[in-house]
Amino acid sequence: IDADVVIVGAGPAGLVLGNLLRAAGIDCLILERRSREHVENRARAGFLAANSVRVLTENGLADGLLTNGVRHDTCAFRDDRAEFELKYSELGNGEVHTVYPQQFLVTDLIAEFLARGGEIRFGTEVSSVSGMDATVIADDLLLRAKYIAGCDGRRGISLRSVPARVFRRDHDISWLAILAEAPPSMSAIGYAIHERGFAGHMARTSTVTRYYLEVPPGEDPENWGDDRIWDELHVRMRADRYGELKRGAIIERRIVDMASRVMDTIQRGNLFLAGDAASLISPAAAKGANLALMEAEILAHALIEALTETDTTALERYSADCLPRIWRAQEFSLWMINLLHGPAGYDDEAVFQRALRDARLESLRVSRAHQDFFAENYVGV
Numbered sequence: 001i002d003a004d005v006v007i008v009g010a011g012p013a014g015l016v017l018g019n020l021l022r023a024a025g026i027d028c029l030i031l032e033r034r035s036r037e038h039v040e041n042r043a044r045a046g047f048l049a050a051n052s053v054r055v056l057t058e059n060g061l062a063d064g065l066l067t068n069g070v071r072h073d074t075c076a077f078r079d080d081r082a083e084f085e086l087k088y089s090e091l092g093n094g095e096v097h098t099v100y101p102q103q104f105l106v107t108d109l110i111a112e113f114l115a116r117g118g119e120i121r122f123g124t125e126v127s128s129v130s131g132m133d134a135t136v137i138a139d140d141l142l143l144r145a146k147y148i149a150g151c152d153g154r155r156g157i158s159l160r161s162v163p164a165r166v167f168r169r170d171h172d173i174s175w176l177a178i179l180a181e182a183p184p185s186m187s188a189i190g191y192a193i194h195e196r197g198f199a200g201h202m203a204r205t206s207t208v209t210r211y212y213l214e215v216p217p218g219e220d221p222e223n224w225g226d227d228r229i230w231d232e233l234h235v236r237m238r239a240d241r242y243g244e245l246k247r248g249a250i251i252e253r254r255i256v257d258m259a260s261r262v263m264d265t266i267q268r269g270n271l272f273l274a275g276d277a278a279s280l281i282s283p284a285a286a287k288g289a290n291l292a293l294m295e296a297e298i299l300a301h302a303l304i305e306a307l308t309e310t311d312t313t314a315l316e317r318y319s320a321d322c323l324p325r326i327w328r329a330q331e332f333s334l335w336m337i338n339l340l341h342g343p344a345g346y347d348d349e350a351v352f353q354r355a356l357r358d359a360r361l362e363s364l365r366v367s368r369a370h371q372d373f374f375a376e377n378y379v380g381v
């Protein structure tokens, strides 16, 4: 045996799992194909839901987050009729987000995992995993474990070793995900619905802001120079009416396709999937990293019971525990997609869909019950 638990992937899922296992004294090894520097600089998510902050705080993983994270409690919706804000800390369950860029969290989690005596092999690519005999092949080396956690993300290898019914939906919507070296332009999360397509604004730090622009599927990000991006954001965010955008250098532009994937089981023998390997969710509701943390916590408790009390009940029902939560997040994410987008064109179907979207937005503007529903699902998992 090389380790009780081998974890494939040092993203949020694998690192939270590893830290919780180390806190219980379990011997575990993380295999990561990228370098430490690469994963510590990979900017992705930023919005941590209340449950994620609880998981991190309860397990001694929140020092950086509590010092440098920023509380976020309001979002604003704009369309050609009006702008309205929802202060979700006063709606639903009264929860808020904490904005803490994912690369900072990953950096903290790596340091803490190593401090807890864990081992990470960076630059180590796993080419196959088997849940039936609990083995991993990494860089031509065969490693044996009692359990394997597949936390290797959306394009990882682990999910291919779990025979499952796979439900996949491509929403035929793409976003250009932009990181700008510019302070946030508004205090709220901004969602702009526009006939030219959706635009979004999300604070990251006092000097970096994430923006999104809906673009045609298959678009080449290189078609979007800095000026074109800012001009398009200006139009869609209706900056003339609601306030100028603070411009700066664009430091990242990439295409993110709205897609969902759910597998009807996320375990096979002694292999368990967590995070994007277990399910893929569109970024429309910012749920991906939060689901990863939720699953990592559930899996950690189940593995600890199995390894320290030889009780495998929780492990056996791992999929059954996670899947209803995954489906709820998927459902809300699709609801957000339908709130923020409408097809272009003037045929009956396109006009009909946009009218439904406008009605949905109007209902959110005027109905307290609808706002409570939104807040509960937006910040909850």
Ligand code: RFL
Pocket (backbone or CB within 6 Å): 008, 009, 010, 011, 012, 013, 014, 031, 032, 033, 034, 039, 044, 045, 046, 047, 102, 124, 125, 126, 127, 151, 152, 153, 154, 155, 156, 157, 177, 256, 274, 275, 276, 277, 283, 285, 286, 287, 288, 289, 290, 291, 292
């Ligand atoms: P990760 O973070 O992808 O980590 C997987 C790790 O596995 C490694 N790996 C392998 N290692 C060894 N051998 C192999 N064969 C391997 N194959 C892969 C990879 O190098 C990597 O280090 O998955 P994890 O841990 O499941 O975490 C998931 C989150 O990263 C993801 O859900 C979020 O980033 C999604 N997401 C967002 N989620 C939110 O909750 N809120 C947000 O605001 C948000 N914004 C975003 C996002 C994702 C984005 N992109 C680029 C996909 C914004 C963007 C632009």
